[in-house]
Amino acid sequence: MPQQDRDPRAGADTARWRVLRLAGLSAAPDPGMDRFARLVARLLHVPVAFVSLAEDGRQILPGMIGLPEPWAGRRALPPSHSPCRHVVASGEPLVLADVRADDRLRPSPAIADLGVVAYAGMPLTDGDGLVLGSLCAIDHEPRTWEAGELADLEDLAAACSAELCLRILSAHRRSAQKVLEVARASAEQARSEAERLEHEAQTGLDHAELLLKASEELAQTSGVEDVRGRLHDLLAGVGKPSYVGLLVVGKNELRRIPDPDDANSVEHESLTLPAGAAFPSTRAVQERRTLFVPDREALVAEYSPEAVRLFDRLGLTTVMCLPLWGSRSLLGVLAIGWAKRHQVSITERATLTAASGYIAQAVERAQYLDERISVARQLQEAMLTDLPLANSIEISALYQPAADDHMIGGDWYDAYHLPPTSPGTDPSLMITVGDITGHDMHAATVMGQVRSMLRQATLDHPPYSPATALTALDAACTVLPIEAGGTLVHARLDPAPPGTPWTLTWSNAGHPPPLLRTPDARVALLEEHDSLLHQALENVSRSEHRRALPPGSILLLYTDGLIERCDRDIDATIPQLSGLLARHGTGPLSELLCRISNRMADPPPEDDVVLLALRVP
Template sequence: MQEQGREPEVTSLNARQRAVHRAGLTAASDTGMDRFARLVSRMLHVPVAFVSLVEEDRQILPGLIGLAEPWAGRRALPLSHSLCRHVVASGRPLVVSDPRADERFATHPAVADLGVAAYAGMPLADAEGLVLGSLCAIDHQPRAWGPGELSDLEDLAAACSAELCLRILSAQSRSAQQVLETARGAAEHARRDARRLEQEAQAGLGHAELLLRASEELAQTSGLDDVRRRLRDLFGGVGKPSYVGLLVAGKDDLRWVPDPDGARAVERELLTLPPDAAFLPSTQALRQRRTVFVADRAAMVAAYGTQAADLLDRMGSTTMLCLPLWGSRALMGVLAICWDERHQVGVTERATLTAASGYIAQAVERALYLDERISVARELQAAMLTDLPLTDHVEMSALYQPAADGHMIGGDWYDAHHLPRASASDGETPALMVTVGDITGHDMHAATIMGQVRSMLRQATLDHPPYSPATALTALDAACSVLPMETSGTLVHARLDPVDGSLDWTLTWSNAGHPPPLLRTPDGRVTQLLEHDILLHRSLGPFTRTEHRRALPPGSTLLLYADGLVERRGHDMDAAVAQLIALLARHGHRSLDELLRRINNRLADPAPEDDVVLLAVRTPASGRPQRR
């Protein structure tokens, strides 16, 4: 009775040994299997991962990452240290959050010798469903495996199983070829079988490669345009589609995401679709939350009418497959895949495309989240820019152009405000404070520090009559050296005062390492105000700032700017400053709005790498003398 009970187990073991042998895998490193181990480690963020195949008296590890010696060098573990054999025995996944708290594995040698504190293993099977081993993720700390992590591990196990099947099929194909050479009577039949097997192998390999490419390529996307761009080259190999379109679900519509490098006319003309529109497969896939397949033009006319068929013709397509894109919480949109010739989508191909659509949905969900954060950050940054104060005494204008890269939320700013009058006299002309600064960094943190520094500088100015720029900067330095703020950057802080009984003004400024301001006098001469102190940095500690003074004749123009205007990769900054001086000298007589537009159009990139900030102030050239 015992021998009869063991016979199926022995038969299964022999079949498993033969399958592993055909796959060409031993206790040695295999490039393809190592790649799967790396993908598991990267996607599940685990230190140890391996492809385990169970033999009679050991488990071999043709793919691994992170396993300690001597096991890593041996590429094998005794069955006493194997959790994977439980996966093979049951044919089901094994997920353990903490083996030490599980009575089945509390004393298991893998816990003490291999440092297994959390384990997740998915079965690896051949084409007949025989479980050969498992794809394993191991952590050195107990962890609760999330549904998304287990889903990713299951997808990778399916791709790894496909790779094993392909190798076994290839070995079988080679074996069949040897038989063909000796069996002349069955040569033609065997050749047809070999071609069929090869086609199946190529298709299976293409499907596995598609899933691997999707997991790798789409994991690094940063926005919808990036996702759309990568979709263009994601699908390849046997059965490559002629067009792949992405539609994102909004609150009340379904919106095409045009290819940023060359959108088709259809994507532009039908930019948005009402989700209840019944004339397109894409809206039906969204509305009914299921995959929709249209085999050819006749099927399109029968199901959706001639309008949809004409649209298919304009796209140059014959067959269309629309798959819903499911995010973690909601339906994100629809993936539209088209072939220019009639294409039969088999069960395996449909399953592969559905799995790939899961990766695409994750990328779309992540991109929408990032785009929303960037939009909010841009709105916050714009809200923190100062509205220039109204004045009848001087002309002012400012220009702000954000960096082209939506992720670069900068710390550049400008500011202008009047100082309190010394008395309540109606005819008194108030002094004016102006500032341009640049906090180091291109992220939300830099924008936040910028807002704090701007407010602190205003407070420091107004709290220290007679409102010296140097005194205010010294107070700001002192505060930043004490407060827990990672303050680093440059700025120019300046004060403009009318001179009693004349049209002259006086400029007093203090420069913390910022590009020198430019002063244009009415005769067209432009001077760089080169005097400056060290930059603003909390590690430099309190620093006594210096200030400098210059008389401004009537009609003088003061220009402050940030380095994004003149500093570009691969360009000479000194040459850009010289060009800026020439532009100010030539066009400084124009209105300040027009002057700043001309400067920005000539010097700034259409898609600048950094924020561009300009602030200009012009003193009156005529009128009644100033009264203080």
Template sequence: MPEQGRESEADLISIAQQQALRWVGLTAASDTGMDRFARLVSRVLRVPMAFVSLVEADRQILPGIFGLTEPWAGRRALPLSHSLCRYVIASGQPLVVPDARADQRLSTHPAVTDLGITAYAGMPLTDADGLVLGSLCAIDHQPRTWGPGELSDLEDLAAACSAELRLRILSAQNRSAQQVLETARAAAEEARSDAQRLEQQAQAGLDHAELLLRASEELAQTSGLEDVRRRVRDLFVGAGKPSYVGLLVADKDELHRVPDPDIERSVEREVLTLSVDAAFPSTQAMRERRAVFVPDREALVAGYSPEAVGFFDRMGFTTVLCLPLWGSRALLGVLAICWAKRHEVGVTERATLTAASGYIAQAVERALYLDERISVARQLQAAMLTDLPLTDGVEINALYQPAADDHMIGGDWYDAYYLPRAPASDGQSSLMVTVGDITGHDMHAATIMGQVRSMLRQATLDHPPYSPATALTALDAACSVLPVETSGTLVHARLDPVDGSPDWKLTWSNAGHPPPLLRTPDGHVAQLVEHDVLLHRSLGPFDRTEHQRPLRPGSTLLLYTDGLVERRDHDMDAAIAQLIALLARHGDRPLDELLGRINNRLAQPAPEDDVVLLAVRTPVVARL
């Protein structure tokens, strides 16, 4: 590479970046969290080598590595001459190379010749101010065309790794702020006896330091915009405490107000959305990307619209300070700090409020990211639920209620499908139904659930005459051989019409699942308690058993998962008894109404576990 194309060490790493790296506290030594990110990159992108790279003034340190060979793995550091990460630092953009050997810039680069790097993808790792500190790298020893999905996954992992770096910086700054706070408290105590004026100044400084400390502590664990809004309301204390703090989030050319979830202000909800062109102080702060201060009503009337004046009059505000909330990549919104009485905002107070708005911006950015992930998780969960088959006789309905922890998707599922009709048969087809629960409440559990559901369908359809026990036995055998970490319970059942009769026949096999319930038309409910052991690949394959019951016309079969009847500090047998009573009393109602009543009575408003209900009712009238 030409000498003029190489950045000098002084140009590559700024003073601000060096300071941020010191706050991070990582060195050329193994770090558990960073090693985990390297392993995740290797696992998700299926690459033989990955590492977390941070660039110092004179070297590249590798606190997280996977697949790097000696002697580099032991040193956990590379000279800058061997660093591809430095190009990510210099540009602030991802570096994606399908084949470094065919790249004129990199074909003779020491990283290619000495480390065996052929394909390279590196995403920037940034601090809260957007400074690039290093990169999260995926490396292959063979040429590779990086797909959009792989780069998106790597970008998501880099965002998570950046968030971890920011939290470490925040923690270090928090400790520093604590020392500053303790010093300020000591100084305030000494100054208290000297003069009232010095006491007031010290108290103000203490309030400002405490605000920053509270902001760093209170906002570090927020989980959503409502949570951020609630904590922001209670964040400001002291003599200059504002009467109202508003949070507005940017969305394209609009600002959306986040209402207080606990305090009802009808006036606040009158103006929930503002166009960026509206003549409000908050929209001016968004348009001009700067703090906007309105000292009194006269300034508000002179500079803003009648709508803004009317809104602030109804809210009872006199002084307003609007601060832009900057995220790592863009403007996230505006913080509106309002006082009922005229309030002078000095240089020190404004600096403190601006610093506090930085913590709030980090919390808002994290909340928006989590909300997006929740939406993706819920869409995935909905996509994995089975569409129930259309029927002309048998009634079937299902209900799924997710756990209260919205960002987790579960392993509970239901399934229903008709079996192939016998060639000589002109009657109704047999129906397979399944309800299961794979252990766990995360993406891994949902993935295993999807695999198990598909494998069970295949096992059933590959073994006429479609015995539930045979299918479960085949599933056990497959899971004991394949690398599928199966653990959970399920009920697999078949409903068959009886030739020449309005009756049906139920055949089922239970792998450690809560007992299905069968309601006869006269209202009697029986538990189908027969069961085998749960699903677990370590238990090995064995012959599953199955059982049969006749079904009279109008019989109702109810399958459910343990989230309906099992929770901490409650007796599961008592919950099942309550479920039996509900089914006996309301079992003749339409199935959707029946499932809704059961779920409303038994499931908690915010359940700790997913809840699945599946009900099947045989035709009341005789089949033609």
């Protein structure tokens, strides 16, 4: 067939088919893709979400939630039922508040058969920019998509695309490993033929092993600093450089990541470079290509005095700067330097260029993880309640994240007034401290759901019994698809006339015991508790208990991160906590909580910590 008569779509379809085979995806459930569909459904609150990939005149759905049969079982849709084909064709997002108002989709049987009314789809691409399909959210009612929802969907599509790229790269790595095994066998056979060939073959093997090592080691990194810490040892076998540096692109600047194992490195004195600075690294970013500085004379002739002084202090003569390309943008620069003049061979250059690709993947993954963790931290802290203003009762709270930045917890506190029983009287106060099991985004999300459900359960059941509210929450978690597991204390404080005891009514779902300090500095443990919160537990009997609080009493609630440590016995930490409360309970509650946190958090906690304290008048 003449070149001009070929259908370009056929070439794209063939490329997609090959990419999907490499990624190991078909019209069958895939746990990773199903996870992305569930995240879309949770974050955007839609009944239907799926990962749709174009294949052989149809759309396969390796990730899916909410579709009716027979489509759920088939995991595939014909073109007539798939709005996603328009995302694939255009390579652009498709966002519709009502598909029935769109001329392209109004005749689609997907409206009647699948209930597609509101639609939002973001393209999924491989590392070369080929559009493979879309990540989409579907609602059965007309809907105006909010900017934040579309941003979340776009972020999840980027993460899903990165997952597809990683799978494809893993397939390429396995293929490269097979090639490496063949190369090793050939090198052994050629060893006896010539020493020169042996040397060349060994060099090639060393470089190939470097790439294999890079793919394996860098896949395990958890942050940009971790990537930086591995670079020198990783690249030591390629030309034996005396310096390996990493710089990442920021806003109008390059940010240097110093060696975490060398606190005295010159790198710490120059952590940022303006984007327009006359340095080899910044010029590599500006020109988007590898730059090679063979000697000091070339450095002096072409770059700024500041660059010359820095490289003199680092003791470098020859420098090579390689751009680090991510899946969508330029991420930074890999800088490699030699103390003596060094001629980079073709093989070395090719190996370093390939290694920079693995390093770029690790940096991109680390930045994505850091961004997700930062967003999750902000989300978690945003869901912590602003404490209510009260004229008579003193209340203070403290939230301390885990020492490990990658541990996102489900700890929370809550406090709010109940409707007053009569005009002019102080309202009762509901308080909660809880801990949802897990240390990830899912735990933080479930925490927000449980917190809201418990508030609703309380306010829907006057006279606001803590046990009744917990029983309602148990029932909801059993019926709804919420993987809620954890512990909590839910309590009500009822006011009393001045000088008379307030009343504490509480129900404990497997949580560490609250502490009660009376004005005589005695501390009691409120040890009564029931079973923990878990959707698999049915017919849990929730009890509640009452205690009079003498005027001036302090009630302290906390989560298990405060008292549970791998190097400490809980039977020792609770008495320690009681002692701190007894000795320092006369001052402001905010100072008390800080003192407790500082004393109990050495070493820093492995889990999030929440503290909530109240002093009754």
